[in-house]
Amino acid sequence: MINIGLIGYGYWGPNLARNFAETEGVHLAAIADTSADRRDAAARRHRGVPVCGDAASVIARDDLDAIVIATPLETHYPLAKAAVERGKHVLVEKPLAGSRTEAEALGALADKRDVRLMVDHTFVYNGAVRRIRALIDSGDLGELLYLDSVRVNLGLFQQDSNVIWDLAAHDFSIMDYLIDARPVAVSADGTAAAGFNQESVAYVSVHFDNGFLAHFHVSWLAPVKMRQMLLGGQQRMLVYDDTNPSEKVRVYDNGVDFDVKDDETRRQILISYRTGDMHAPKLDRREALSLVAREFADSIEQRRAPLTDAAAGARVVALLEAAEVSLRAQGQRIRL
Amino acid sequence: MINIGLIGYGYWGPNLARNFAETEGVHLAAIADTSADRRDAAARRHRGVPVCGDAASVIARDDLDAIVIATPLETHYPLAKAAVERGKHVLVEKPLAGSRTEAEALGALADKRDVRLMVDHTFVYNGAVRRIRALIDSGDLGELLYLDSVRVNLGLFQQDSNVIWDLAAHDFSIMDYLIDARPVAVSADGTAAAGFNQESVAYVSVHFDNGFLAHFHVSWLAPVKMRQMLLGGQQRMLVYDDTNPSEKVRVYDNGVDFDVKDDETRRQILISYRTGDMHAPKLDRREALSLVAREFADSIEQRRAPLTDAAAGARVVALLEAAEVSLRAQGQRIRL
Amino acid sequence: MINIGLIGYGYWGPNLARNFAETEGVHLAAIADTSADRRDAAARRHRGVPVCGDAASVIARDDLDAIVIATPLETHYPLAKAAVERGKHVLVEKPLAGSRTEAEALGALADKRDVRLMVDHTFVYNGAVRRIRALIDSGDLGELLYLDSVRVNLGLFQQDSNVIWDLAAHDFSIMDYLIDARPVAVSADGTAAAGFNQESVAYVSVHFDNGFLAHFHVSWLAPVKMRQMLLGGQQRMLVYDDTNPSEKVRVYDNGVDFDVKDDETRRQILISYRTGDMHAPKLDRREALSLVAREFADSIEQRRAPLTDAAAGARVVALLEAAEVSLRAQGQRIRL
């Protein structure tokens, strides 16, 4: 039985608590939050679980094997560091830390203490995203050409960071999982709503050395919620629409052949407007977060790195940092 | 009665022919195309209209008052120049010319010869776009914050130019019509499909001096056709989805107040996730191109500048040129 | 504090338990289910709440004020009867009972014992349905003409009853809440999938004395989930699509005037194809079941009839019974 303490019961913490409470082999043994209101909410939902206001006392408890951190970004590093130093396995809400340096330091520390350090890149455990990875692995899509992502809503403004740190972290983690090529440069543009210092609408391009291009539109200022990703391959292309209740992933035959042999024909090619068949595979509909909880527990029991380990967390943070530098430099392309 | 000659009966020419044939006060008196197949098609659809293969002979005819040019981009300038010099009123398919210099030269020449020079920015005459302009004018949207446009499909590759010249020309003309502020800089990123020299996927940002940001995603490589524009204002935001058969324009109350007075509150503001009411106005469903034909005829009869005049055409071409320069300069921001 | 015992922890019971556990002034004090697996699930989710296999012992407990029944239909009557006779307030899952006679008997018994008897017509507490009721009350729709409902999915077959008892119960309860006129006759058609005795696809018409017509399509055999209701009025019509995440209720101006005075004009009228503006009001998004729990508690505290009382339950059961009679009589119209 793995005894777990949860620090942070704000927006995401309740989901983590619920999922760990229902994970076999795991016992939710402590919840901490600095807000009295949130502690009341935790106590009401999780009778019998001790609730306190003090993260340090939870980390200090000898009977806890692992700590789950779902607090504001600036506290990720100190809390995770303290927990790892105390010999706890740690799961940290995304993004792993506020800088690549911190993220990599946490990874090194966890290696040294031989504990598991995992980042909650929830979407990597989503049935749709895992199905897309399987489609890529099967070769059905052909060579990959581009990824285009839109994640927008009229949303909850973060006060201390821009929309990229809030929303693009999800998309970068999906890209990190799906695309084997490595990114080499990042550029970003954005604008702030009147009266705000931080960008609330932003666009990020990520360039890869093999010519692959990824582009991200994130916004807190859209009239409607949209969660849409296009992934284009030489053979097939797909749309992943996370707001579509029944057909989240649709795979389209291109109906065109780009792979013309002689250069002359290639340039002359007139690609027809038509599209081929479409196919929407059945997806695993289990809650992604339940698989996050399962993977954290399994990685502890099996003494192995989790799928979304500190290295993945650091790669995502590196992209976020680079995007922010580009934002401050008029969209200049920043090499990674 | 205005006698019109049409040069070019390829993809768009038949639509122009049909609309001018049904415009009162206009007589379609000649059609020219270099392809025998296209001439046969023209003859079958427009019995009684002389069809020939020679643009020059059409321009030379004394009995024609106006020339409509729907030929490949590189011929716009020489054909339009010849027609204007011959004293004809001219309507040119978008984009007006291959460079801002040429576009402005055509405008100056038309002024000198006192003929009308109009560019077919069709979308400016679209019921949805005109309704959006009316919403802006009414003040209902409040101060404008951003415009985001997606125009993608698995489409017909142009062989001699990139996707920006093909598709973004539409969106730039819509932006030029809707946004009164003036753009100051352009940046663009893109990628080419394997075996092609020209970008088939591209992203363009247009920066305005008042902080307004416009962004365009254009692609010939998408799995599905999408035509979607978001326009965000301080009071209301709208979605214009041209593929939606019944509700092309949807206007959303923001349900939030950005205009908080003191700075402290402003930074503290926690904007709720909720969205207000939505409203989808009834639109004028007349074919936009019939209004293009009407405007061209009216501008000739009334001896006045058309709504989409040479200056509008030149502004759009200037944006296209700047985007291309940025594409060749690794996405560097190009001042207009 | 109202002490509540829940009988039945199958499909719907967990939702009731969760909502009552979070309702102020209510204490979830017992859960009963005949299945050991379900009891385990209940114990895991609701630590500290006694769980047993025996409904009778829960009903017998003196410290419980109210009983919530979420068991198979055939047990509703005996369990509710036993609980009412024991002086408990009772909330019963829909439909209230297996026959109108039983439903009315329960209502009479509850009156006699002066306890509250409520039926869980969940949709009556749904934000969209309540908004539609408000639209009707405001007169915005004008005189009502018809209601058309589609509720279909590839679903969980009930073994002991047909699809009407399973799915149309929801729609009848919505109709009962929205439409003030009274139904006078019911007819139904249906078909069973191969190997099943009970209809899995059915159509029900409900006729009203004022000419209003309601029609229901229910099915366990559809390829996709659909939850759509049309409500047509003389002035406006609406679409209620419960699967639409952002715009569940859309209200359309008719753009036509049916109320022409003289008969000749009336017959001659050529109604244009056009549709007027559309409006999608913001809805209360609270979980309907939390309002069911609140209403049950309030009706107990305030000693008043709940919104969905035994009479409403009996009216819905009467419609279900009549539909079944019609199904067995080749679709003959059955008077209520």
Add this chain to the structure above:
Amino acid sequence: MINIGLIGYGYWGPNLARNFAETEGVHLAAIADTSADRRDAAARRHRGVPVCGDAASVIARDDLDAIVIATPLETHYPLAKAAVERGKHVLVEKPLAGSRTEAEALGALADKRDVRLMVDHTFVYNGAVRRIRALIDSGDLGELLYLDSVRVNLGLFQQDSNVIWDLAAHDFSIMDYLIDARPVAVSADGTAAAGFNQESVAYVSVHFDNGFLAHFHVSWLAPVKMRQMLLGGQQRMLVYDDTNPSEKVRVYDNGVDFDVKDDETRRQILISYRTGDMHAPKLDRREALSLVAREFADSIEQRRAPLTDAAAGARVVALLEAAEVSLRAQGQRIRL
């Protein structure tokens, strides 16, 4: 070369004229309409084609081989009869005639005179409908269980007939083409808008001897246009949504097995909520009416019955008649 005369240039006539004008081997040689306005419109669109107000004189012309009739329903029989008696091949707009007796009489007369008599069941030539027929023929759907059709809009009221004659004629022709089993009975319900004698909303059930059930919802009073058909089979089910621009036909694996052998298991079966994969085949996007014109010309040249012959026309009219009888008899089931 087949010389064709078109009678009726109202709503549908222009589409027929355009398609026949572009059909190889066919010459559009005459257009008749009783309205001067419509004759003007015809003359403008079809320069060089003689236009007159007198159907009889067109039928009388010796140089015409075939007559196309697109006039109000009550004139179909007399005009078609006159044309057939004059030895002309005839294409009649749907429905073929106002009664089954008339429809069958026209068929017999055409046989006797050895001319082709075809009915314009346009949807039978639609790429989506033909694809569905191919899916049925391939056995992919398995044994067919039901067909459900919705065809509604806020539409053009016919003054002299109800919505069934106007809209259900399309759906009956699709059903007649797709379903090999024969219908045995029809029942119908409906309601009229205030001030109208004729039903503007109607529901029709068609019963087949093998248990297959077809149901049709037709309406002139809906807030939005809907064109949706569900076709359920033992193996797969499909949705045909004619308003969906990119995926008109979606085929769903059922993901369930109805064909359980022993009765006990069969009753016990708990069918999972899940749905299998979905597949949207690429469709022939040619305009259906161009294929109608082609088929009419081919049947004349090849001296064979057209696909939608008089017998098909009569079967559809028989269903329309039976539905109307049921409407007048309180929804009683009418045997065919």
